[in-house]
Amino acid sequence: MTLKSFKKQFPGIKEHELLKNHCTLRVGGSADFFYELTNIEELPTLVSLSEENRIPYKIIGRGTNVLFTDKGFRGLVIKNLTNRIEVTGEEIIADSGVLWAQIIKVAMDNNLTGSEPLHGIPGTIGAAVYGNAGVPGIETGMLVKSITAFNVGDGVREISRDNIAFRYRWSSLQEHREIVMRVILMLKKSGVQKSQELINKTNEARRSKQPTGLSAGSFFKNPSSDKSAGYLIEQVGLKGFKIGDAQISEKHANFFMNMGKATCAQILELADIAKGKVRDRFGIELEMEVKIIGEL
Numbered sequence: 514m515t516l517k518s519f520k521k522q523f524p525g526i527k528e529h530e531l532l533k534n535h536c537t538l539r540v541g542g543s544a545d546f547f548y549e550l551t552n553i554e555e556l557p558t559l560v561s562l563s564e565e566n567r568i569p570y571k572i573i574g575r576g577t578n579v580l581f582t583d584k585g586f587r588g589l590v591i592k593n594l595t596n597r598i599e600v601t602g603e604e605i606i607a608d609s610g611v612l613w614a615q616i617i618k619v620a621m622d623n624n625l626t627g628s629e630p631l632h633g634i635p636g637t638i639g640a641a642v643y644g645n646a647g648v649p650g651i652e653t654g655m656l657v658k659s660i661t662a663f664n665v666g667d668g669v670r671e672i673s674r675d676n677i678a679f680r681y682r683w684s685s686l687q688e689h690r691e692i693v694m695r696v697i698l699m700l701k702k703s704g705v706q707k708s709q710e711l712i713n714k715t716n717e718a719r720r721s722k723q724p725t726g727l728s729a730g731s732f733f734k735n736p737s738s739d740k741s742a743g744y745l746i747e748q749v750g751l752k753g754f755k756i757g758d759a760q761i762s763e764k765h766a767n768f769f770m771n772m773g774k775a776t777c778a779q780i781l782e783l784a785d786i787a788k789g790k791v792r793d794r795f796g797i798e799l800e801m802e803v804k805i806i807g808e809l
């Protein structure tokens with residue numbers, strides 16, 4: 514498909530967009546086509562058009578949990594910037610492109626509690642539901658009442674929490690290629706002071722443990738509750754290890770940092786070394802939490 518035919522329905526489509534400008538690691542080549550989605554109702558048509566014309570596509574949020582390859586993506590990358598959010602009683606209804614930070618602010622403004630420990634999780638609510646993002650003690654799936662989802666086979670429909678399975682950093686939406694369009698979260702009434710205290714506590718804990726700079730957040734999933742990926746990588750002596758401008762953080766060994774001009778290849782080489790050393794010493798196979806997008 515040509516840019517011209519895409520633009521008949523989506524004039525905002527860009528060509529040869531540099532993907533490193535759309536992820537927190539600031540790494541990656543270009544996409545053939547790129548579209549910033551601001552109206553969630555456009556998504557079914559955009560995806561259906563891509564599938565009909567056999568154009569590969571990927572949907573991203575703010576690029577907080579992705580690693581774009583140096584060769585880029587041969588197809589269409591859709592950046593979800595949708596931002597409609599409303600409150601009805603104890604429910605928050607949000608487009609999938611709404612940031613977690615926005616949701617927690619709206620919750621506090623309306624004296625709603627339950628989401629505070631998730632403050633500081635980067636990215637969008639749609640990605641958080643899809644991947645069941647969380648912190649020790651609470652995951653996104655615990656707060657979900659229902660979602661509006663789309664796939665080409667079934668179209669747009671509502672899915673209740675009872676029909677979605679959630680596990681550590683996983684939801685059944687991934688198995689059925691569901692695209693989250695809208696989310697309804699169920700919270701509880703509470704006072705603003707209590708919510709602010711919880712957020713302050715969460716922020717303090719994050720600052721003490723996590724590095725600042727260019728990263729994609731936690732690179733590997735934790736194999737178990739008593740053996741975190743960061744602990745295992747630190748135990749094999751890789752904290753601070755560098756290849757070019759790619760570095761395993763000196764502060765938290767499960768954060769892979771771009772210190773300036775790192776490439777995807779360098780970051781993946783670090784990951785392979787970490788996986789190999791952890792496997793050799795502990796017999797544990799680390800699994801990536803970061804999603805790789807593009808040609809290797």
